[in-house]
Amino acid sequence: MSEGALPKDDAVLRVDDLQKSFGGLAATDHATFAVERGTITGLIGPNGAGKSTLFNLISGFYEPDGGTVEVNGTDVTGMEPYQVADHGLIRTFQTPRKLEGMTVREAMLVGPRNQPGESFVNLFARPGTVGESESTNLAEAERILEEFEIDHLATQPATDISGGQMKLVELARAMLAEPEVLLLDEPVAGVNPTLAKKLKDQIRRLNEQGTTFLLIEHDMEFVMDLADPIVVLDQGSVLTEGTPEEVQGDDRVIDAYLGGGT
Amino acid sequence: MSLLSDPKAAVDDLSRPEAWVLGVSVAFALFLLGALLTGALGPTYFLFLVGLAGMYALLSFGLNAQWGFTGLINFSVAAFFGIGAYGSALMTADSSPIAGGFNPLVGLAVALVVAFVLALLIGIPTLRLRADYLAIASLGLAEVVRLIVLNERWLTNGSAGVRGIPSFFEGWPVFSTLPETMPGLRLVVIPGSPILLGTSFWRASLNVLLVLAFAGATFFVLRRAHRSPWGRVLRTIRSDEDLARALGKNTYSYKMQSFVLGSLIMALAGVFYTHLNLYVGPGDLDPITTFYAWVAVILGGSGSNRGALFGGIVIVTIREGTRFLNDVALPIDPAPLRLLLIGVVIVAVMRYRPQGILPPQRELIWPSAVDDRDPPDPPSSGVREQKGGGGDE
Ligand SMILES: Nc1ncnc2c1ncn2[C@@H]1O[C@H](COP(=O)(O)OP(=O)(O)OP(=O)(O)O)[C@@H](O)[C@H]1O
Ligand SMILES: [Mg+2]
Numbered sequence A: 001m002s003e004g005a006l007p008k009d010d011a012v013l014r015v016d017d018l019q020k021s022f023g024g025l026a027a028t029d030h031a032t033f034a035v036e037r038g039t040i041t042g043l044i045g046p047n048g049a050g051k052s053t054l055f056n057l058i059s060g061f062y063e064p065d066g067g068t069v070e071v072n073g074t075d076v077t078g079m080e081p082y083q084v085a086d087h088g089l090i091r092t093f094q095t096p097r098k099l100e101g102m103t104v105r106e107a108m109l110v111g112p113r114n115q116p117g118e119s120f121v122n123l124f125a126r127p128g129t130v131g132e133s134e135s136t137n138l139a140e141a142e143r144i145l146e147e148f149e150i151d152h153l154a155t156q157p158a159t160d161i162s163g164g165q166m167k168l169v170e171l172a173r174a175m176l177a178e179p180e181v182l183l184l185d186e187p188v189a190g191v192n193p194t195l196a197k198k199l200k201d202q203i204r205r206l207n208e209q210g211t212t213f214l215l216i217e218h219d220m221e222f223v224m225d226l227a228d229p230i231v232v233l234d235q236g237s238v239l240t241e242g243t244p245e246e247v248q249g250d251d252r253v254i255d256a257y258l259g260g261g262t
Numbered sequence B: 001m002s003l004l005s006d007p008k009a010a011v012d013d014l015s016r017p018e019a020w021v022l023g024v025s026v027a028f029a030l031f032l033l034g035a036l037l038t039g040a041l042g043p044t045y046f047l048f049l050v051g052l053a054g055m056y057a058l059l060s061f062g063l064n065a066q067w068g069f070t071g072l073i074n075f076s077v078a079a080f081f082g083i084g085a086y087g088s089a090l091m092t093a094d095s096s097p098i099a100g101g102f103n104p105l106v107g108l109a110v111a112l113v114v115a116f117v118l119a120l121l122i123g124i125p126t127l128r129l130r131a132d133y134l135a136i137a138s139l140g141l142a143e144v145v146r147l148i149v150l151n152e153r154w155l156t157n158g159s160a161g162v163r164g165i166p167s168f169f170e171g172w173p174v175f176s177t178l179p180e181t182m183p184g185l186r187l188v189v190i191p192g193s194p195i196l197l198g199t200s201f202w203r204a205s206l207n208v209l210l211v212l213a214f215a216g217a218t219f220f221v222l223r224r225a226h227r228s229p230w231g232r233v234l235r236t237i238r239s240d241e242d243l244a245r246a247l248g249k250n251t252y253s254y255k256m257q258s259f260v261l262g263s264l265i266m267a268l269a270g271v272f273y274t275h276l277n278l279y280v281g282p283g284d285l286d287p288i289t290t291f292y293a294w295v296a297v298i299l300g301g302s303g304s305n306r307g308a309l310f311g312g313i314v315i316v317t318i319r320e321g322t323r324f325l326n327d328v329a330l331p332i333d334p335a336p337l338r339l340l341l342i343g344v345v346i347v348a349v350m351r352y353r354p355q356g357i358l359p360p361q362r363e364l365i366w367p368s369a370v371d372d373r374d375p376p377d378p379p380s381s382g383v384r385e386q387k388g389g390g391g392d393e
Helices: A051-058 A081-086 A104-108 A120-125 A127-147 A163-176 A193-208 A220-226 A244-248 A251-259 B007-012 B016-037 B043-070 B077-092 B104-126 B131-151 B175-181 B199-226 B229-246 B251-277 B288-300 B305-324 B334-352 B367-371
Strands: A011-022 A025-036 A040-044 A066-071 A089-091 A181-185 A212-216 A230-234 A237-242 B185-190 B193-197
Touching: A011 A051, A011 A212, A025 A051, A025 A066, A025 A212, A040 A051, A040 A193, A040 A220, A051 A089, A051 A181, A051 A212, A081 A089, A081 B229, A104 A127, A104 A163, A120 A127, A120 B199, A127 A163, A127 B229, A127 B367, A163 A181, A163 A193, A193 A212, A193 A220, A220 A244, A230 A244, A230 A251, A237 A244, A237 A251, B016 B043, B043 B077, B043 B199, B043 B229, B043 B251, B043 B288, B043 B305, B077 B104, B077 B131, B077 B251, B077 B288, B104 B131, B104 B251, B175 B199, B193 B199, B199 B229, B199 B251, B199 B305, B229 B251, B288 B305, B288 B334, B305 B334
Parallel strands: A025 A237, A040 A212, A040 A230, A089 A181, A181 A212
Antiparallel strands: A011 A025, A011 A066, A230 A237, B185 B193
16 A cells, blocks of 8 residues: 555655545545655546546645645645745646746746735735845746746746646746746646756756655656656555666556556 | 826827726817806705715726636625614614714724625635635525615614714714805806805715715725735736645735725725715616626726726716606607616627626736836737636626
8 A cells, every 4th residue: 555655754745544535436545655865756547536636635635534644754734835835845737737927937926935025914014025036036937937948938928838838837836936846737738848858857957956846747758758656556656666667667557557447 | 207297298108098997088078068067967966976986986996806816706796785884874873773863983983894794704704715705695695684774673764764864074074064054156168157166065075075085085995905916916826726726825914905995996986976976776786786896997907006997987987877868759668778888888888898898907016016116018018908807707
């Protein structure tokens, strides 16, 4: 059951015996694993294995039926998503989220957390501080867009860019929130190979700069190349965890994929 | 790009709908001026209409801060308006069955506090839930408030309403006696039809001053809020609340702030109305006020403060303009005609411009942050063009 729990001294995220069922369906079934600081950890499993549900439980979108979630050593089980984010965990969604009526750089500016200008009182009491932080954030947003080579989109409507570009913007925006651990749900689904390669490079680079990643991905080539270790989820529980080679050679993993989730 | 320093460049800078609205407004202003000069429109009545327009603008500002910014569906505009109106009426009027006789500033404060508490009471249970819960709860609230006002006679005088309300400036130095001390004026623009400006004219002028102060301050606050990171979180919530939550925003708190802010502005409209009309009755809480505010916001363009202002003026024009049609022989009464006109306007807007006449267009970033750098390519007009603008209401 807890084969996923390899010894980890410095876990930024720890999931212990997590459970969640929808009606009679156990979408998360006593899942236990941890994400070591500084890694890019992959989370794979057949469709319906419960990967996205796990993300929702970890980030506070769903209330677990049992078990605990720890971020940076703090028990965050049952907290609101914004509180989990305050502990350093940010997540993205499987389907890209569109911000209607905003330009790309405006949509990026939603990312930074605890901006002085997010307090209504500050808008009138300390407009100077609000302006300074907005300038800093805007410069930072444009710098990241440049790094991601999408700075030409900065003043485009955020809804008028391609699906792949949207994924890039999501990742870039999540980075502005300065997470310690970033959960990405299928970052390259529907993204063309060139853009996917770009995303891979960005994730690797950000990881080298200190961000820990936990990413769900069905693109095996992508995930096997990028992530280590890899956690395999099947029918709501952790099947195994190991290096890409170990996982690929594991018969149970092949069975799970061939047999289908349900 | 001030309109005064460089009018040509300022006009060139406008988008087509902006230029169109400007043109129509100028034509309408000239028409009103003509009516005033020829004596077809009494100056005191005209100022009363300006007051009403300001009041509707305030109502639309309030709803815009809830629906336009955050996507909160509030069907109790009339209730918060009524709280403002009754709150100040009951505190200041001679005939008030409770306190009464206080300075209008006290009335203003009490009205705002009551509206604040009521907004919290309705927001606490509903704002954590899906959007439709607030809609339904607010629909109920509007009716509850209306029935309390109608039936609790010890508190509100019931169907008789509250009379003997002083003007807002009662008890102020200088202002309270200003209308009496101002000289009466007699303007002769067209020989034979002089225009008399007496005490009632000056009193109405003071009211206009008051509503300009209320609406101007509100507009200033909302405009700054809209372009701030605070407003950006609200707009994110409107578009996709889960995204805001994932990025670490306490969406419940933001929705509450937006709801309370909007409710206070609606109550402010009610306070002004009390001292404009000098009488309030249960009829002032009829749902039609809510309906008008929604029409104004959708017509102007959800999320746009200027749009809300424009929508408010259009509503008053239709509401009051139809009164003049009494003189013209028409096969239809003004009251149904009014609703018909509003219906036609809504259908036309939804068909040809679902995002509203003046939707927010330019990107909304704190001004000093964008002014610091080179201007972006043409102000990304058309950003909101695809926006549905809440046409499904
Ligand atoms: N909100 C919900 N209500 C009911 N059932 C749900 C809900 N969310 C997920 N499920 C069910 O839980 C199971 C796991 O779903 P989940 O989305 O976590 O799978 P997944 O591993 O992310 O799949 P995919 O790879 O296709 O994205 C599925 O059987 C799904 O139908
Ligand atoms: Mg999924």
